[in-house]
Amino acid sequence: MAKSPKPHDTAGQAEGGNRRDFLYVATGTLGAVGVAAASWPFIHQMNPSAAVLALASTEVDLSAIEQGQAITVIWRGKPVFIRHRTAKEISQAQDTSLEALPDPQADSERVQKAEWLILVGVCTHLGCVPLSHTGEYEGWFCPCHGSHYDTSGRIRKGPAPANLAVPEYVFIDDLKVRIG
Amino acid sequence: MSNISAGKRALQWFDYRLPIFTFIHHSTVGYPTPKNLNYWWNFGSLAGIILVVQIVTGIVLAMHYTPHVDHAFDSVEAIMRDVNYGWLLRYIHANGASAFFAVVFIHIFRGLYFGSYKSPREVLWWLGLIILLIMMATAFMGYVLPWGQMSFWGATVITNLFSAIPLVGESITTWLWGGFAVGNATLNRFFSLHFLLPFVLVGVVFLHLWSLHKFGSNNPTGIDTRGPKDTVPFHPYYTIKDLFGVGVFLIIFSVFIFYAPNYLGHPDNYIKANPLVTPAHIVPEWYFLPFYAILRAVPDILFVDAKLAGVIAMFASILLLFALPWLDSSPVRSARFRPWYKQFFWLLVLDVVVLGVAGAKPPEGLWLVLGRLATAYYFIHFLILLPLLGRIEPTKPLPRSIGDPVLNSSPPRESETGS
Numbered sequence A: 001m002a003k004s005p006k007p008h009d010t011a012g013q014a015e016g017g018n019r020r021d022f023l024y025v026a027t028g029t030l031g032a033v034g035v036a037a038a039s040w041p042f043i044h045q046m047n048p049s050a051a052v053l054a055l056a057s058t059e060v061d062l063s064a065i066e067q068g069q070a071i072t073v074i075w076r077g078k079p080v081f082i083r084h085r086t087a088k089e090i091s092q093a094q095d096t097s098l099e100a101l102p103d104p105q106a107d108s109e110r111v112q113k114a115e116w117l118i119l120v121g122v123c124t125h126l127g128c129v130p131l132s133h134t135g136e137y138e139g140w141f142c143p144c145h146g147s148h149y150d151t152s153g154r155i156r157k158g159p160a161p162a163n164l165a166v167p168e169y170v171f172i173d174d175l176k177v178r179i180g
Numbered sequence B: 001m002s003n004i005s006a007g008k009r010a011l012q013w014f015d016y017r018l019p020i021f022t023f024i025h026h027s028t029v030g031y032p033t034p035k036n037l038n039y040w041w042n043f044g045s046l047a048g049i050i051l052v053v054q055i056v057t058g059i060v061l062a063m064h065y066t067p068h069v070d071h072a073f074d075s076v077e078a079i080m081r082d083v084n085y086g087w088l089l090r091y092i093h094a095n096g097a098s099a100f101f102a103v104v105f106i107h108i109f110r111g112l113y114f115g116s117y118k119s120p121r122e123v124l125w126w127l128g129l130i131i132l133l134i135m136m137a138t139a140f141m142g143y144v145l146p147w148g149q150m151s152f153w154g155a156t157v158i159t160n161l162f163s164a165i166p167l168v169g170e171s172i173t174t175w176l177w178g179g180f181a182v183g184n185a186t187l188n189r190f191f192s193l194h195f196l197l198p199f200v201l202v203g204v205v206f207l208h209l210w211s212l213h214k215f216g217s218n219n220p221t222g223i224d225t226r227g228p229k230d231t232v233p234f235h236p237y238y239t240i241k242d243l244f245g246v247g248v249f250l251i252i253f254s255v256f257i258f259y260a261p262n263y264l265g266h267p268d269n270y271i272k273a274n275p276l277v278t279p280a281h282i283v284p285e286w287y288f289l290p291f292y293a294i295l296r297a298v299p300d301i302l303f304v305d306a307k308l309a310g311v312i313a314m315f316a317s318i319l320l321l322f323a324l325p326w327l328d329s330s331p332v333r334s335a336r337f338r339p340w341y342k343q344f345f346w347l348l349v350l351d352v353v354v355l356g357v358a359g360a361k362p363p364e365g366l367w368l369v370l371g372r373l374a375t376a377y378y379f380i381h382f383l384i385l386l387p388l389l390g391r392i393e394p395t396k397p398l399p400r401s402i403g404d405p406v407l408n409s410s411p412p413r414e415s416e417t418g419s
């Protein structure tokens, strides 16, 4: 560190620096830490508030969903797909070999009950909502940039890097589910 | 003593204490400007005028706009139907954004052609790029405000770009949204920032001009001005020329506002945002199309998946321009004296147009291939061709001064720059 001329204070001079240098560095460091700490409220205010986090679960009655049908409900402001799979769709999903998958995951790890497939309806590419019962694998097709998902919601083709996410959910009874 | 000289004395009294009139005089009226500027030099002042138009129309729109997911769309419809002249103000603002980009793109390509980014104007060039980035953020957030389908899904796709960042991507998108999807919190903060950023732009424009006036404008020959015989005072010569350009601009602008106000927009944005249904074909506003094409063009590269690679390429396409003054190693500024660079310049223009078209088409078949080629060429131009040209291109002899035609029998001088 450069030595500043200090005609009156030579007592503070020590090897490799002096008291004033130390004070500069200490004050500067403390100032930087203070500014970083003070800026946190300004950054954190943009995160979801406790009120938003509290709204984080949704209950759905499944009784009206016929086999072969899919509905979309809203959970945390996002679409969630609930699909009542047919036997054919289930076996298609189960019989796919894991080697054919860009993001390998067995169907059994993605469902609690084989006929009910519950997924976050947000394309893992850039967040569009895929269309159900379309695409080359008869699961979903995302029109935005052309991602194809299968009947287990796994990515098969297109720019999306990952399978459609499975939200946390519990079956309250046979035909009622709580998401979140 | 007459009133006039009393007024003058009052001005002098004030200027002595705060020399703002001297400052304005130096930076406009007295500013010595190269005498050979052509019409490509009109676009800077034009951009400044459009910025003022956007701020004025924006402030009055904000008097009627409601930044809430339940009311935003209706408040914009009310501006269109009920507010006195609301339709005019909104059409000026919406088309003003397009005009701003058109003018700034021309302004940037002018800089590329005449080598205006070269020493000693590198900082001036950087400030221009910062202006471009802030403009893009502003326009993106403004487009979300009417809360139509394109607003919502454009916001969703663009904010999701950040989820490509490894590890922290998800936290960043949640932080940007203030929730788990684009929603009311997002709309509110976008309104706040959309209001703020244009004023930040004013500040950066001020720095841009400050740095311009340090060395003065470049000119079509790219050689330095040598004293008063090469320059004319900005006023009245260029105030008049700029004003003429403003007239031509206003005619074209009015054609859009009054006869084709939605020509550059998307019909889907007159449908209220629906978080459950994505429109079949989402495309950004025209001024983002080349960048959008780059985003979608990149395939998986080694262990980087296509999503992340696309995002990196898109940001790199602009960030790379910050290094341009060093990538282009040729000591000659103007393409007039660079026969090879001139050809590659026009190829680059064509390349960006192809990128724009590719960005508007669904990414499949021929357009996907063209988009990829054009993306590759964009990077090749800046990273390979420019450094190479600087080394091997035979440049034409430079004139002695702006006043001297090249064909004067005087022996060619060595290049001007590189000092």
Ligand code: HEM
Residues within 6 Å of the ligand: B051, B054, B055, B056, B057, B058, B059, B061, B062, B065, B076, B090, B093, B094, B096, B097, B100, B135, B138, B139, B140, B142, B143, B144, B145, B146, B194, B195, B198, B199, B201, B265
């Ligand atoms: C750099 C300057 C600016 C640009 C490029 C810009 C761009 C935009 C764009 C593209 C829109 C969407 C237009 C539409 O389709 O409806 C918009 C809307 C809006 N802007 Fe700006 N803007 C700028 C400055 C401002 C300023 C300074 C304010 C306020 C102080 C403002 C307030 C608004 C409001 C209230 C809306 C919503 C109403 C509407 O959609 O027409 N803007 N802006």
Ligand code: FES
Residues within 6 Å of the ligand: A123, A124, A125, A126, A127, A128, A142, A143, A144, A145, A146, A147, A158, A159, A160
């Ligand atoms: S958002 Fe679904 S493919 Fe891009």
